[in-house]
Amino acid sequence: MLKILIDARMIDSSGIGTYLQNLIPFLKENLILYLLGDKEKINKYIDISDVTVIPMKSSIYFPWEQVEYILKVKDVDVFWSPHFNVPIFPVRTKKRIVTVHDVFHLVFKDLYNLFERNYAKLLINSAVRFSDLIITVSQFSKSEILKYTKVKEEKIKVIYNGIDTKRFKVCPNEEKIKIKNKYNLPDKFLFFVGNVKPHKNLKGLLRAFERIIRDERDIFLVITGKKEGFIKGDKEIFKILNNKYLKDKVIFTGYVDNEDLPILYNLADLFVFPSFYEGFGLPPLEAMACGCPSVVSKIPPLLEVCGDAVYYVNPYDVEDIAEGIIRVLKDQNLREEIKRKGYERVRNFSWEKSAMEHLKTIKDEVGY
Incomplete structure (x- = not known):
C-alpha cells in the first residue's frame, strides 16, 4: 500500500x-x-x-x-x-x-x-x-x-x-426545542456563520439588518461566536451594534458545539452568506441539507457551488441584501422552492x- x-x-x-x-x-x-x-x-x-x-x-x-x-x-x-x-x-x-x-x-x-x-x-x-x-x-x-x-x-x-448529510439534516422538533433553550434563541431569526474577516461582509449584513428591522420588528439576527471576538477584530462592528435599532436584536451564541450547528440551521428562518470572496462556500450547502433557505452573494464560487438553490444578492449593495432577505422571508412559495432545490443540490456533494x-x-x- x-x-x-x-x-x-x-x-x-x-x-x-x-x-x-x-x-x-x-x-x-x-x-x-x-x-x-x-x-x-x-x-x-x-x-x-x-x-x-x-x-x-x-x-x-x-x-x-x-x-x-x-x-x-x-x-x-x-x-x-x-x-x-x-x-x-x-x-x-x-x-x-x-x-x-x-x-x-x-x-x-x-x-x-x-x-x-x-x-x-x-x-x-x-x-x-x-x-x-x-x-x-x-x-x-x-x-x-x-x-x-x-x-x-x-x-x-x-x-x-x-457535505456530511448524516450530520447536516432535518432534525426532529424535540432536538430543536432543546437547542433553542440551550442558546436562549428567539422564535424568528436570520442566521450567520462566519468570522470577522472583511471578506465575510458582516458589516454589510448588519447594515442590511438595520434596514430590515425598522419594519420587521419581530426578527432577530443570530451570529455564531463570541461578541467580544467580533468587536475586538473590527472596532467598527462595535459602533454598528450600538445603533438604537440593533442594540437588542443581534444575538451572539458564544461557542457552538459541533453537534449543535445543524440544529441551529434547522431553527433559523433564513441563512445569510453575504461574502465578498470565497474559495468554495460550504455553509450554504450545510443550510440546504438542513432545510434552511439561503440568501447568498452573487459571486462566481457561490454561483458554481449553489446553482439555483439559493437566492442571490449583490454583496456590495446593502439595500439589495435587505430586499433579498425580506423577499425570501415573506414569499412562502419562494421559500419552499429554494428548500426543494436545496435538497436536490446537496446530492451533488x-x-x-x-x-x-x-x-x-x-x-x-x-x-x-
Whole structure:
C-alpha cells in the first residue's frame, strides 16, 4: 500500500479542519497513513489507532515549521499538505501534493503586515512551484491560482468539497426545542456563520439588518461566536451594534458545539452568506441539507457551488441584501422552492465522492 504523510495540524480549524476530518477516515482505509501534528488534538476528531502520528508542534505560518518539515517529512510515497503552508526546501518524498483552497492572502494582501504578506506569498508560490500536483476546491479557485501565480494549468486538479448529510439534516422538533433553550434563541431569526474577516461582509449584513428591522420588528439576527471576538477584530462592528435599532436584536451564541450547528440551521428562518470572496462556500450547502433557505452573494464560487438553490444578492449593495432577505422571508412559495432545490443540490456533494476522487488522484499521481 502507498505510504502518505498528511500535515494534520489544522484538523481543529473550521474550514480546513472539516476537510481533514472527513477525508482522513476514508483515506486511512486505503493507504498507510502518517499524520503530522499533536496526537491528542488529532484523536479528538478521528480514530488514530491504525495511523502513525508524528509530533509537530510548530504553529501554522511560523517559520520554525520549515525546520520541522526538513526533519520529519521523509520516507513516504506522498507528502500532502491540506493548505499552502508547505516546505519551501526539498524534502525526502517521491511526490508532493498540496491543496490550495483559495489565494485570499494574495487577493487581499493589504489586510496583512509586511512579514505576513511576504511569508504568505513565499509559501503560496512555493506550494504551486514545488508540488507535483495542486488540488483545489472549485473552478473559480483554479482560475484565481492561475491568475495570481505562474503555475501551469495541467498541474491543477479540481475536487469539490462534500457535505456530511448524516450530520447536516432535518432534525426532529424535540432536538430543536432543546437547542433553542440551550442558546436562549428567539422564535424568528436570520442566521450567520462566519468570522470577522472583511471578506465575510458582516458589516454589510448588519447594515442590511438595520434596514430590515425598522419594519420587521419581530426578527432577530443570530451570529455564531463570541461578541467580544467580533468587536475586538473590527472596532467598527462595535459602533454598528450600538445603533438604537440593533442594540437588542443581534444575538451572539458564544461557542457552538459541533453537534449543535445543524440544529441551529434547522431553527433559523433564513441563512445569510453575504461574502465578498470565497474559495468554495460550504455553509450554504450545510443550510440546504438542513432545510434552511439561503440568501447568498452573487459571486462566481457561490454561483458554481449553489446553482439555483439559493437566492442571490449583490454583496456590495446593502439595500439589495435587505430586499433579498425580506423577499425570501415573506414569499412562502419562494421559500419552499429554494428548500426543494436545496435538497436536490446537496446530492451533488458528498465527502465519500470527494474522498474517492482524492484517492484516485493520489494514486494516479504516483502511478500506483
